[in-house]
Every structure is written in structure tokens, then in C-alpha cells.
Amino acid sequence: MKRVADSWGMLLRFPDMCLGVLDNAFDRCRIRPLKDAPIAAFLLLPALVVLGAFGLLPLGYSAYMSLFGGKWGMGDFVGLGNYAEAIGSRAFWGSFLVTAYYAAGTIPLTMAFSFTIAYLLFHVARGRSFFRTVYFLPYVTSAVAAAMVWRGIFNPQFGIVNALLTRWGIEPLDWLLEPRSILALITGREALVSVGPSLALCGVMLFEIWHGSGFMIVIFLAGLSAIPRELEEAARIDGAGPFQVVRKVTLPLLSPTIFFLAIVSVIKSFQAFNSVFALTGDGHGPLDTTQNVTVYIYSQFYEFHRWGYGTAVAALLCLAIMTLTVVQWRFVGRKVHYE
Amino acid sequence: MRHAARAVLTLTLVMGAVGCGGRSQTSDASGTPASGARPAFTPVDETAAVFWDRQTTETAELLRTLVDDYNAGRPQDLLPVKLEHVGGYTDIFRKVSASIQARALPAMAVGYQSMTSEYVQAGAVVALDAFVQDPAVGFAPEDLGDFFPVVLETNRYSDFDNAMYSFPFCKSALMMFFNKKVLADAGIEAPPVTWEEFFAQCRQVKEKTGKHAYAVSVDCSTIDGFVYSMGGDVIDGQTTLFDQIASVRVFELFEALAKEELAYQISPGTYDDETALAHNEIAFMFRSSSARTSIQMLMEGDDDRWGMTRIPQADPANPRTVLYGPNICVFNTTPEQQRAAWAFIKYFTSAETGVKWALGTGYLPIRKSAAKDPQMQAFWDEWAYNRAAFDCLEFAKSEPTVAGWQEVRLLVEKAQTEVLTGIKSARQAVLDLKHKADAVLAQQ
């Protein structure tokens, strides 16, 4: 009996021993200028193999394809011609503007909403798991099924939104079918029709705030749970009000999480596709007012088969995201508080 | 993060170099389409002729039965056919696109002309003329004459020597659907025959019932059909005819319908118009004749409440409508696969199978002899409107197959939206459309 227990114990310790042996081996091959390189190589290998093959390889391939004209990427070598065409194209800049509106409209609101909810969820005592599941529901649903429901809600004739508006004596709206900008609708001036995001785009943004907040709430919750409670307690004992505690203690300690979310949500919103596509039926929306850069790329790829041009636009998008990331890293990253 | 930029740049150069090596083997494939020297694509399945399709629910079941029947009775030297559901048209298109790049294709796939014409440019589909005319496996002249000319005509590609790169699969015509109850409530006995009557009835519906008369699904094919029925055409060679009187009248019709709030627009990609018709919310909608089954389901069998008939005309003595629906194309794989695909297409478009398919799905039989089929006649006798779409085959007209038409379609739909939302006047929208569409076609 004892022997069984012994061998069981051996078995349990076995992985640990292996790790120890590996650690020692890596320690031995530690060469000064390389620092931790051998062990880093070991730790990074699996991720880099996958990302290299299915992330970087296609990235390079696309960059290469962007230098060719014609359809199917089979045309002549045009150098940077596709890039020049994109920069001279009004449709391209229009789609860029849509992307910018979308990012500016969704990120801050989703973040504020998600933080509030996550903070409340973290601090209520009862029904915590119920509420937490409820607020995560939108995110677990696939965008396609959820968009189906939302199209029904926004339906100008039979949707609940217009029904409520009518009940409150407000003129019903065309929602996802309305190409006019919200500025024009609010001021009632036709001259502003194409200034600012269209109502259709705002509808898509509302959907995205609803759908994307579940994602942020989870990350905020994980971040909040990593903050030592004592610090908040201490601040409270020092006489700080709830808002002051949040501002002076919680938010600074949460800054790595916020920083992460800021970077990731910029990238995500610049690549938004599924929700736009599912909600408008074709991505373009009324008079192309929901056509963001990704939809534009998609349409060049799969509607017009101009692969070279499409990948050139994708490269420009990539460049824009990278610039934004660098800027955030430089100016925001510096303020992030790590332990 | 500055490093990221530098890293990507380095990587791009490396990949570029790698890509150059890889590209040389495919670059010989970029010659003119249909040149015989091009290497064929490998089949996705060596042991069967795979057919990529998009049918769902009952129609998918029927198609599966037909494929099984075919496989059971096929000559043993031919590969069996294997049906694979590949999602919607866009999914099929993406999958074929990726497969062309990977140089492995199924034996055949369903698709619209615009899709096929893109495959042709990649050298991925074979022209079927040789099969059609082949004395052993083709159609005898009188057999070929049994097809309505227009269904064959839609499969000829004017950009590629007028060759037949696909064969009819699910054909339907643009029809007018009407709700009898709403019309009766407005005091209207019969659906309109001319466009003037149509507009007058729309007004009457609004006036008497307060309802919108027509739910508009923004769609280029519908516009094409309307233009045809106004006695016009949309294209002449490489120039569009959107500034001509027929097209102007179509857009002015939409302008007037929107201005007087007789019509509203539905979300693209939805079937809200079918729903509204079934719930007595509108009087008219315009859809493909194959929408019949789905409306029948929504009406819950109440066939006295609705009907379908040909669309209104400028000249009822000389009617026109648009013919559409997907076709099958055969890919440029091995001769064995191509033979098997063609044998199946021939079986599928035979008079007998054609009737089964039409009766089970609501698509149109594509042969004239179907009119003499007792089962078909029994079906037509069941309900007064069952024959209406078939009668349109005599005068239905196909849509353009020129390169760049896909882009023009989007422009047309944009123009229609501009008019419906009142952002542009019909005249202005039509002029802008003509200008942009011609520029697109000139670029090709």
C-alpha cells in the first residue's frame, strides 16, 4: 500500500522534476550576451511556429501581392501603383472616415459602460453570478444570430424602437436604412446630410457597444480581481469617498488592463467586419455609409476580385493601426502603472 | 512598437523573396483565359465528382434524392456525384476563390453569371459548347430546341467569345406578388396590368387603407426587369442606357412612390416584404417567382389571399420581364471529372428530372415540353397563378454578363437608394449612375 502511495507521489512529482532538469540545462547554457535566449526560445517556439505559419506568412504574402495589378493577383507588376490608387481614391478615404467614426464612437462608450458594470458587479454581494452571466450573454452569441435579432428591433415598420418612439410622440426613424448623418437629422438641415456618421452607422455602433461590452467586462473583472483589496480598504479608512477611491486607487492599479483594452479595442474596431456585415446585409449600408475599411477591402477582394488593390488597402490599414498602436504605446504606455 | 514596424518591413522583404520563388510556377498561368496550355486543376476528390451547392431544407433534400437516383442509374464508367453544401453564394464564391489559388477544385459548383465570369478569367471553368454538341454525350438538335432559348442564352458570356461557360440550374422570373385582401379593402378587383394602373392602385391603397402599397427590396435585377418592362434595355455593347427614357421612368416611379409615401424600403438581405405581404401590411411586392413557396408557407396555406402575376408593362401586348437564377459551371479539372459533371448536368436538365425539380422547388421548368407534362398540368390547375411564371419564359430577358457588371449592380442599387431616400432627384441619380457605370465598364 505504501509503495503504491510512493509511486503515486513520484508520478505527481515527475513533471516538476522534468521542469527542474530543463531549468538546470537552460541555466548551464546561459551565455552572457544572449541573456535568457535559450529558455526564451523554448518558451516562444510553439507560439511562434503557429503565428509564423498562419499569421506572418500570409502577411508577407499579402504585402507581396499588393504589388500586382489586375484580378486574382495575376496581373502585371505595378510596384506601388495600387497604393497610389488607394490614396487617390475617394471611396478609400470615405471608408477610412467610417472606421474613424466607428472607433471614436464605440471605444470610449464601451469602455465607460463596461467599467461601470464590472465595478458594480465586483462590489455587489448578492446575485453576482447571475448578473455576471447576464452581462456576458451578448458576447457569447455569434454576431450573425445577434444581428438577426437587432435587425428586427431596428426594423422601421415593425421594430420595437420605432414603436416606442411613436408612443412617446417622436417621429419614427429609418435606422439601419438611413444614409443621412445624425447631424442632419438633429438639425433638420439637408446641407449636413453627409457630415458626420450616418444614422445607420450609429445603429451599428449601438449594436457593437451592446455586443462588445461583454468582452470588456470580463477583462475588467479579471483585472479588478488582481488588485489587492487592502489598498482600497486603506483609502476608504483614510476618508476617501467612493468616487475618489475609484479615481485614486482602482483606476491607477487597473491601468495595465485599461492600456491593454485600449490597444486591443483600437485594433478590433479598425477591423470590425462581422457586425457591420451581418447588420446591414452587405456591409456597404445605405449609400456606403457603413462601409469601413475592412468592408471596403472585402468588397475589393470578393466582389471585384482585385486582390492586388485589396491587399494594398489592407497594408495601409495595417500601417494606420500600427501608427496608432505606437502612439498609444509611447504616450499612454508610459503612464501605465506596473507593480 | 517602433520595432514592430521595422520587423514587419524586414519580414515583408523576406516573404517577398520567398514569394518570388513560389510565384514563378504560377505566373505561366496568367495568359489569356481558355488557352489549352494551362495546367488543369486537381480535383478535390479523386473518387467522386463533387458538386458545391447552396440549397437548404426541402430543396436540399430533393436535390440529394435526385443525385442518389442519378448515381444509382449512371453508367459504371462514370464517377458518382457527391453533393456538398457550402453555405450561401458568397461562401461558395470565397471557397472557390481560395481553391483556385490552391489549384484544387470540385467537379462543378452552382453560381451566378457574374461569379462564373470571374472564374473564367482565372482559367478555372471549361466551356460546355463541346459537350453540348458532342454526338455521343451531347444534346440532339431537336432536344436542344426543346429548351427555352433564353435559358441557354443567359449562359453565354459575351466577353468570352459568347461561349457557354455554365448551364441552367435554378431558373426563375421576376414576378409581381399581390395581397388580395389589401387590394379588396382598397376597392380594387384585379391587379394592375400597366405601370399607370400600378401607380394609381398604389395611391388608392394608401388612400383607402392608410397602408403602404409596396415594400421595396433594393435590387439591381428588379430594376433591370422594370426597365425591360418599360420597353427599354440597360446596356448596349459597353455603354449603359440608364439615361434613356425607360430607365428614367423607372427611377421616376420610385421617386414618386417615395415622395407620396406609397412605398418603403426593406433592409437589404432580409425578406421583410414577404412577411409584410403575408400579414396584409402591403399590397405589392416584386420578387423572383421562386419566392412562391416561401410566401405560401407564410400565408399558412391561405391561397385565396394572394396571387402572383407578371409585372406591369408599358405595352401589355409586348411584355417583358427579367430571367434570373443560378447556373452550374464545370471546373477545369480532369477529363474524367468533367465527363461525370456533364453527365449529371444532362440528367438534371432532362425533361423528366426538370419537371420533378420544378414541382418540388418552385423553380421554372426550362423546357417547352414541360407544358405537355401531365404532372405539370395538374400543378397548374391547382391554383390560378401557378402557371404565371412559366408563361413569362417566352418573353423573359436575361441580364448582362459583361465584365464589371457586378460593380455596376452596386451603383444601380446606390442610385435606387438615393432616389428612395430623397437624397437625389431621379433625373440627377440617373445621370450620375450612367456616368459612373460607363466609367466602370470602360475600365475593364
Add this chain to the structure above:
Amino acid sequence: MRRVLPYVLLGVGTLVVTFPFVWMITTAFKTQTEATMSTLNLWPSVWQWRNFAETFRAAPFARYFFNSFLVAFTVTAAVIVTSLMAGYAFARLEFPGSRILFGLVLATMMIPFEVTLIPNFVLIRRLDWYNAYPALIVPWCANAFSIFLMRQAFLSLPSDYFDAAKVDGCGHLRFLARIAAPLVKPMVVTVGLFAFLGSYNSLLWPLVVTSEEAMRVVQVGLTVFSGAEGVRLHLLMCASAIVILPTVALYFAAQRYFLEGSIGAGIKG
């Protein structure tokens, strides 16, 4: 007042957030005609239980569920391992080129999936993985987002732990496996959850790399309710509700980990 206010806020939010779901579920019990009409009539006039039978008849969902779970759980396990390892390396190890490598990892996030679809498909073909599980699993076994998230988690751990471990003569691998990984458990659960959801909810990729019925996943199953001539909305909602059920259950099971303040535990243990 201060006690009640959070509940009031959360309650109002709940109504807004769940309305689409209530609608989805009640629609799943309506007839087609009833389902298509309006978002106002929430309740079905007669509860159509046979919709469930019809849904399961439309496609082999049992097989689809099996595939979805197999693929999603494998991907989840793999993503947790790869991102723990890589995240730790980027956060706590010093080696030449670390910043360039991290930049490259982030770069893979920046190109839209729609563009990489074709080169990736070509690669799958070359590897002869078409219609096989590796095609559904391997490309998703590591992602920049998870690595980034783990890196941030390791960075926010107090550095005292690392110094203490070094003094104890504990190597990196043992430290990672025995101390660091348990400390970042909430993030591990988060990464796992998103990996699972990402895999479970993906549609386009499985559609492109498989064609055999036996290899299909649940999201592909949902496409059978949208035909060329109409949508079976009631069945689609029924199937969607069934399909999201496992993810809700999984989240419900996982969410308690978000609350375990594990920092204190690390010091004590």
C-alpha cells in the same frame, strides 16, 4: 440608498441587455408566420415545441456538437499553454530581439482575417489538412491577443515574487508552472474563455476548410436555415438558442474564478 443603487443600475442594464435573448428564445417557440412579424409581440400564441424536433432534423447537430467541442476544447488548452509560455517570456525574460519578436506577434493582429484567408487556405491544402481536424485546430493554437493579455498579467505581478524565487534557486520553468501561472489564474481563465468562444463561434474558416458533413461544426449548421428565398427565422432562433447554451453554461462555471483574489494566496503559499 448606497446599498440599493448598484442593484437598480444593474437591473435596468439587465433588461436592456437581455431583451434580445428573451426575444430569441420566445421566437424559437413561434410559428414561422408569427416569428417574422414584429418584435412587439414577445409571447408566442401557442408554444411550438416541435420546432426543436424540426431543428434537429434539418442537420446532424449531434455530430456538429461533437466536432465543435473537440475543436474548441483542444484550441482552448493549446492557447492557454502557448500564451502562458510566450507571455511569460515577453514579460520576464531578457533576450536580444525580444521587442522585435513581440512587435511581430502584435503585427499578426493587424491584418484583417478576410485577407489572410486565401494564403492560409493554400497552406492548409499544401499540408493536406483539408477536411481534417488539424485544419480546424492548429491555426488557432496561438494568438497575439492572448499572448499580449498574459504578458500584461505577468507584468502586473509584484516583482518581489520573482526576486524571491531567484534567491530560492527556482528556475524559470518551475517558477512559471508552480507559482506564476496559479497567480494569474483569472487571466488564464479569461484567455481560455475567449479562446473557446473564438473557436466555437467561428463560421467562415470551418466552412472553407471542410466540406464533409462529418467534419462540420455547429455554426455551419446554423446556415441551413437561411435559404435563397427566405429565412426560417423560428428555426434559426431555436438553433441559435441551443448553440449558445453550452457557452453560457461554460461561462457560468468559469466566472467564479474572476473573483478569487489570488494575490494574497501567493504570499501565504
